[in-house]
Amino acid sequence: MSAPPPLPRKDSDDPGYLSPMSPGDESEDPGHVSPPPPVPGVDVPIRWVDADRSEPYTRIKPFSETQDTSVEWFFKPATLTTLAFALAVLAYVAMSPTLIQEGHDKSRIGMWAALAGFVTFGMIQFRDGPFIRPHPAFWRVILGINLAYVLAMVFLLFQDLDTARSIMKWLDPSLGVPLPEKSYAEDCTFSFTTVWNAVDIFCLAHALGWFGKALILRDYWFCWILSIAFEFAEYSLQHQLPNFAECWWDHWILDVLICNWLGTWLGMKTCEYLEVKPFVWRGRVAKGVRARTRRVLKQFSPHDFTAFKWEGTADFTHYIAVVLLLSVFLAAELNPFYLKSLLWMEPDHPYIILRLVGVFLCGLPAVRELYLYVNHPQKAVRMGQHVWLLLATICTELLVIFKWFHEEMDRGLYQEPFPTTVKWSFGLGLAAIVIYPAIKFGIPETRRYLRRNQRKLKQS
Incomplete structure (x- = not known):
């Protein structure tokens, strides 16, 4: 320029x-x-x-990046074409007697159709985020789904728990049945047999989850702190959720040292590979069907990859950003456990899995936007739409959980108070979070302020 x-x-x-x-x-x-x-x-x-x-x-310019010339057609806007196609599909489904028959539940189909229309509008009209691969429209769809989800949570916030359970049963008739309490701390003898019997499909889910968290956070120590903090959270909340009660070796060997570490290591290795991989695609013109197909498939790999260096102890701003990000991540991890317990949903229910996958996809651009906002304020003058909406989503989930949880407490459930050790641990942890920045940043800043005033007095 x-x-x-x-x-x-x-x-x-x-x-x-x-x-x-x-x-x-x-x-x-x-x-x-x-x-x-x-x-x-x-x-x-x-x-x-x-x-x-x-x-x-x-x-x-409508896009901040120059697109690949070999797949330029892939990035051309087609708003009217999309509108015509969406209206055609809508008319076909709504007017076809074979798809919508008399006596069937049409309200459920209408709700999903309204959601599809909302997401289609978001795909066409929302702003682009920080990612352009595989296509900016894909991330606009993710943003639209996130917005629809947070609006649904706002609606549930104004419903009582029984009404919310009936709504979930309306969406899925298999729901609405109380779940049996399950504990994983029945036989805690440390032997090969007991450890092997504790290995199940959730171990793979743990590893995959931490693989995704490593792709989002892109920092070893950040993932380790979050992993250990989640185990302490399970210790602290097992009097409310019985499935948080696990054996010590399940917490620290199976979860932290094996599943979480393996997923984090694979995720960080993937980050290192993407960081050093040379991506020089712009300006190339692929010839032939095979070459063009290969170029289109490469759209599903990152356009570029930024290694995150959070530097939580560099200054007070970075410290606050890291603490808030850890808190939001921890809340995002705990929320589905409370929601599935209150709404009587099994851990492997499709809604729970979709929620976890959705938070992962929303977290990828959200954390990238937060990193740019904190470390490069000259480029990101305001907080991005993905991080703003994801923060609103987690906070709205917390409000829903607090409301329904108090309803259950009024019915005589969850009456066991926090153990004394948990209260002391929370107090010491909060004190450390406050005292550390006061010593690290507050005292040096106070000294610099006093020295500046002394110089001004001497000069005057």
Whole structure:
């Protein structure tokens, strides 16, 4: 992008020349030579009101990246075509007697059709996020699904728990049945047989989950802290959710040292591979069907990959960002356990799995936007839409859980109080979170402030 042309300089003898010394008067010094006026974009920032709209640096482009020329057709907008196709499908499904028969539940089909229409609008009209692979429209669809989900949670927030259970039973007739309490701490003898009997499909789910978290966070120590914090959270909340009660070796050997570590290691190795892999695709023109097919398939790999360096102890801003991100991640991990317990849903129910997959897909662009917002404020002047919406989603889930949980407590359930050790642990943890930044950042900043004041007093 070329720099704007310099403004024409005027000599001080020119009667149309105004000196910067005063708004409208010439300098009283006859030998004074006024400096040239500053050039916007070079000497001073460009103000929006003064910017020349004909210059290329002020033009707004629909995409921030130049797309691959070999699959340029893949990125051309087709809003009217999409609208025509969506209306055709809608008309076919709504008017076909073989698809919608009399006596069937049409309201459920209408709800899913309305959701599909909402997501289609989001795919066409929402802003692009930080990712452009496999296609910007894919991430706009993810954003639309996230928005629809948070709106559904807002609706459930104004319903009591019994009504929410009836709604879930309406969506899936197999629901609405109380779940039996299950504990994983029945036989805690440390032997090969007991450990092997504890290995099930959830171990694979643990590893896959931490593989996804590593792709989102892209930091070893961040994943380790979150992994250990979640195990402590299970210890603290097992008096409320019996399935959190596990043997010590299940917590620290099967979960942390094997499943979580394996998933984190594979995820970080994937991050390292994507970080160093040379992606030089723009400007290439593929010839032949096979080459073009290969180019289209490469759309499902990242356009670029940024290694995250959170630097939580660099300054107070990074510290707060890391603590908040850890808290939100921990809440996102705990929320589905409470939701499935309150709504009587099995851990392997499709709704629970879809929620976990959805949070993973929403977390990928959200954490990228948060990282840019914290570490590169000159590029991200405001918080991105993905991170804003995902934060709203987790907070809305917490509100729903708190409301329904108190309803259950009024019915005589969940009456066991927090153990004393848990209360002391929470207190010490919160104290450490507050005291550490006060010592790390507060004391040095106070010293610098006092030294500046002493210098000012001496100079005065």
